[in-house]
Every structure is written in structure tokens, then in C-alpha cells.
């Protein structure tokens with residue numbers, strides 16, 4: 001399913017030879033290398049994209065977030081669960097797996113960290129109870145890649161399952177909010193992973209799932225050829241905008257204008273808030289603020 005070709009209007013056409021034909025040995029087009037996360041950063045806020053991917057040295061980031069530590073810990077424990085032989089995948093190994101991969105950064109104090117550990121362990125125990133320990137996924141933390149006319153896409157998928165003759169993209173989520181079918185269908189990352197996995201494994205891959213560990217729920221969606229093409233078109237449009245902004249700066253444009261800020265609710269959670277004048281008025285969040293919300297929600301139940 002080819003993605004729609006985008007015109008690179010900002011770039012001059014390659015020179016023709018004397019017959020008016022393009023040279024046989026014209027240099028191949030340089031593709032824009034990106035991950036879904038990179039494209040998502042540009043869509044959320046071009047200024048943040050500039051700080052993260054263009055400015056060198058990059059502005060100093062704020063302190064690490066406890067919710068990111070929690071997410072990484074859980075993801076790594078699940079990765080190591082699948083690294084065990086099927087016969088050893090039992091709930092009793094989970095405390096050891098989680099302890100081995102636990103990331104300590106960002107918590108307010110040891111008591112909060114301990115509480116988060118117990119909460120994560122509870123999520124994992126409930127989650128693996130629904131898994132068949134003897135079924136190996138097609139991929140775990142698997143890097144997939146694909147090319148379009150403009151993009152060299154790559155990314156790491158939490159898990160790729162095989163169901164019947166088809167592949168299913170699985171993404172673990174550890175945030176507080178429940179997720180819906182619309183979240184799964186609208187996820188650019190999941191769609192691009194499905195596109196890439198189908199090409200890599202030469203097996204149909206249209207189903208994408210968000211596995212929300214805090215609630216044990218799964219939000220699933222089935223892509224069509226058209227919906228994947230739509231995601232690819234939007235990814236290419238975003239990439240083209242980023243290419244144009246970088247080209248404008250290289251040609252002398254003001255970087256602050258080429259990469260405008262998009263201040264909003266995300267500013268409070270932005271790693272570059274302290275470096276960004278547009279985000280300065282956003283309320284500052286403590287690194288453990290998202291973790292504290294879990295505790296609040298639990299105490300209200």
C-alpha cells in the first residue's frame with residue numbers, strides 16, 4: 001500500500017541533462033529518518049521538537065519523572081518475563097523481575113517509591129494471570145522499520161502477537177486514564193507499527209491493542225488499508241513540515257519563528273519547560289505529581 005507522494009516544493013528540481021532527461025545516476029532521495037515519537041513531538045509542539053531534535057546542544061531537561069520510571073520498570077519486567085522459558089513464567093518470579101528492572105528516579109521519597117512498587121507488582125500479577133505462559137509472541141520490544149517515498153520509519157513495539165494468520169500490535173500503558181477504541185484507532189504509533197510489521201514479517205497486521213495495566217482493560221481497533229494510508233499521509237505531512245522548518249532555519253530564518261511554541265496543558269509536563277519562555281507560565285509539576293494522582297484515586301475508591 002504505497003503512501004501518497006508528497007511534493008517537496010521547498011527544494012529545487014534536480015538538473016536535467018542535455019536531452020531534458022533526468023540523469024541515470026541521479027543521487028537517490030534522502031529519506032527523513034524518524035520514529036512515531038519524533039513525529040508526535042512535532043505535532044504536539046514544534047518548539048519542543050526543536051529543543052529535542054534540532055538544537056545542539058539540546059537545552060537542559062528538567063528532572064526525571066516518576067511516572068516514566070514506573071512505566072519503564074513495568075515494560076522491562078514484561079520484556080524479561082518473555083525472556084524466560086515458558087515453564088518458568090510463573091507469578092512467583094514477578095517480584096524478582098520487577099526488582100531487577102526497577103527505576104528509582106523521580107519519586108518523592110522511599111515510602112512513595114515502595115507504594116509504587118507494590119502497585120506495579122499488583123498490575124503485573126493481574127496481567128500475567130490472563131496470559132498463556134507457553135505462548136511466545138512473534139516479537140517482544142521488537143524494532144520494526146519501513147520506508148515510504150519520504151520516510152524511513154522505525155520504532156520499537158512492546159509486543160507483536162500472532163492470532164490465526166495475522167499479527168497484532170500490543171502496546172502497554174501504565175498511565176492513569178482509561179483508554180478507548182478511539183485511542184487505539186487514533187494512535188499514530190500503533191498504525192505505523194502495524195504498517196511496518198506487515199512489511200517486515202510479510203503477514204497481515206491490522207489489529208492494534210492498548211493494554212492498560214492499571215485497569216486490566218484492552219482497547220482494540222482494526223485498521224483498514226485506508227485508515228493506515230491516512231495515518232501514513234499525516235505522518236508524511238508532519239515530516240514535511242519538520243523538514244521545511246529545518247530548511248528555513250538553514251536558509252537564515254529565525255528558529256523561534258520556524259518552530260513556534262504551542263503552549264497548553266502539556267507544558268506542565270514538558271521536559272523543556274524551564275528553557276522555554278512560552279511555557280514559563282504553566283504551573284510547575286513535581287516529578288512525582290502523576291504518581292500522586294494514583295494514590296488519590298485509590299483513596300477515593
Ligand code: SF4
Nearest residue numbers: 045261267270276279
Ligand atoms: S513548554 Fe510548552 S510551549 Fe514550550 S516547548 Fe514545552 S510544550 Fe512547547
